[in-house]
Amino acid sequence: MRGMKAFVVKLVLLVALAGAAALTHGLIAPFRLEPAPAERTVITLPPPPNAPVEGSNAGDRTDGGDTAEAQTPEPATPATGTGTGTGTGTDAAEPRELVLDETEIDLETARLLFDAGAADFIDARIAEEYEAGHILGAMHITPDMIRSGVPAAVDFLSADRPIVVYCGGGDCHDSHLVAERLQSLFGFTRTHVFTGGYPEWTAAGLPVGTGPDPIAELR
Amino acid sequence: MPTQTARGWSAVSLVARVLLGQVFVLAALNKLVDPQAFAASIDGFQMTGLRIGTNDAAVRSMALFLPWMELIAALALICGFWTRAAALAIVAMLAAFSYGLWSAAIDRGLALDCGCFGDLKGFCRGEVGVCNLVQNGVLAGLGVIALVIGGGRASADALFVREPASDPAADDEIDFG
Numbered sequence: 001m002r003g004m005k006a007f008v009v010k011l012v013l014l015v016a017l018a019g020a021a022a023l024t025h026g027l028i029a030p031f032r033l034e035p036a037p038a039e040r041t042v043i044t045l046p047p048p049p050n051a052p053v054e055g056s057n058a059g060d061r062t063d064g065g066d067t068a069e070a071q072t073p074e075p076a077t078p079a080t081g082t083g084t085g086t087g088t089g090t091d092a093a094e095p096r097e098l099v100l101d102e103t104e105i106d107l108e109t110a111r112l113l114f115d116a117g118a119a120d121f122i123d124a125r126i127a128e129e130y131e132a133g134h135i136l137g138a139m140h141i142t143p144d145m146i147r148s149g150v151p152a153a154v155d156f157l158s159a160d161r162p163i164v165v166y167c168g169g170g171d172c173h174d175s176h177l178v179a180e181r182l183q184s185l186f187g188f189t190r191t192h193v194f195t196g197g198y199p200e201w202t203a204a205g206l207p208v209g210t211g212p213d214p215i216a217e218l219r
Numbered sequence: 220m221p222t223q224t225a226r227g228w229s230a231v232s233l234v235a236r237v238l239l240g241q242v243f244v245l246a247a248l249n250k251l252v253d254p255q256a257f258a259a260s261i262d263g264f265q266m267t268g269l270r271i272g273t274n275d276a277a278v279r280s281m282a283l284f285l286p287w288m289e290l291i292a293a294l295a296l297i298c299g300f301w302t303r304a305a306a307l308a309i310v311a312m313l314a315a316f317s318y319g320l321w322s323a324a325i326d327r328g329l330a331l332d333c334g335c336f337g338d339l340k341g342f343c344r345g346e347v348g349v350c351n352l353v354q355n356g357v358l359a360g361l362g363v364i365a366l367v368i369g370g371g372r373a374s375a376d377a378l379f380v381r382e383p384a385s386d387p388a389a390d391d392e393i394d395f396g
Contacts, residue, residue: 010304018291022283031255033271033278143259173271177259 034103035179039189041100041162043118100162103179103192107204110164110194114206119162122153122182123213124174125198133208135166135201140213143177146185153215154186162190169197229371231364236296236306236374239361243293243309246336250286258282263331264323288312296365299374306365313359320351 098112105113113119114135121138123130130140139153157163163182167175175193182188194201202208250257258278262271271278289312295305316335323329324347331347335354343350370376 007304010301011307014291014295014301014304014308015288018284018288021287021291022280025251025254025283025287026279031258031279031282033255033258033275143256147253147256147259173262174259176271177255177262180255 032180032184033173034176035183035191035193036103036189038100038103038162038183038192041190043098043100043113043116043162045096045098045112045116045118047096100190100192104195105164105192107194107196107200110166110196110201111204111206113162113164119164119192120157121194122163122165122175122178123198124165124167124178125172127212129168129198131210131212133202133210134198136207136209138166138209140216141165141178141182143174143181145216146178146181150186151216153213154182156215157182157186157188159188159190162192163188164192164194166194166197166201169195169199172197225372228368229373232302232368232371233299233373235361235364235368236299236302236370239306239309239358239365240293240297242358243289244297247286247290247293249336250282251290254279254282254286257286260331263329264319265327265329266319266323285312299370299376302370302374302376303366306362310359310362310366313355313362317352317355317359320347320355324348324351 098109098116098118100109110121114121121135122141123134123138124142125134126142126144127140130138134140139156141151141153145151163179165175165179165182167173167178175195175197179191179193182191258271258281261269261278261281268274269278269281288308292305292308292312295301296309323331329347335351342354
């Protein structure tokens, strides 16, 4: 009985020691699970096309609602979603400005960046999901890939250009983790997270690609 | 004089302790150098109460506590210090990890990264599956050996045990903690 009591005490002490070490570790070297606030970026968007949106270069979009609204040449309101500041410009024919001042962006902002070719898109989902379908032109970087080394796609990113990371939307958190890693490990301070992710993108009928990422196979 | 049997069991314990301990030291250090990555692995298991975004504090705590528990228990096991308590801690962790693996990868069919050894893949490559469960089973077997035999003679525990010189048979019965 006394032996059992001593055994339990030893076990509790081991656990307590681990707890104390973890607590100390957390206090000395806290780590982030979320990306830091992204660096503010102002992007000049090309003037919206004069032609109605149905004839735009939006690829195989199937849902006209969201797209049509976004493409309509309304002055001064290029986007209204999270992460987007206000657009400037008084005429439909004038270039507009898109201000990225929040880390998380919504579909509208992601679409504007995509249409303007003003950002690099990163898909943070697993390879099978990426190959089945991804935002057209998106590169593939998962948390696991970063854990295993420097993903080849990192060489194709620029610190001066916004990066939009997305995953499966909903409670998927890999986009936040990849964004944090791109910021902290590689210094890409203009990294944003498209919270709606791939489901929202496809639901809006926006352009997608399929197959493996050729860049990911370089390394 | 220790009997042949006692020496044999001590050797078995030593091999089991060192094998299991070094695996866990390696696993723990790989997680401790990048706790954020381990937090991501924990999140990948999609367990209630351990999701980034909703239970950040719990995920952070686990991402630090588990590797430290692994490291401390593994070092104790290698040294043969509080051998049985350390072995039980490791076997309990392996049981918990195995349940998590089974629940996430096999029961719920999630495609996930194990994170068992940080960025090292251990003996199993690719996504989590039966291989990881077998791997954990083998490691738990080593833990059970250490748990049953104790530290044996080549252990720190043995230093704190006074052997009864008058009873040679006691060599086989000594509790090394």
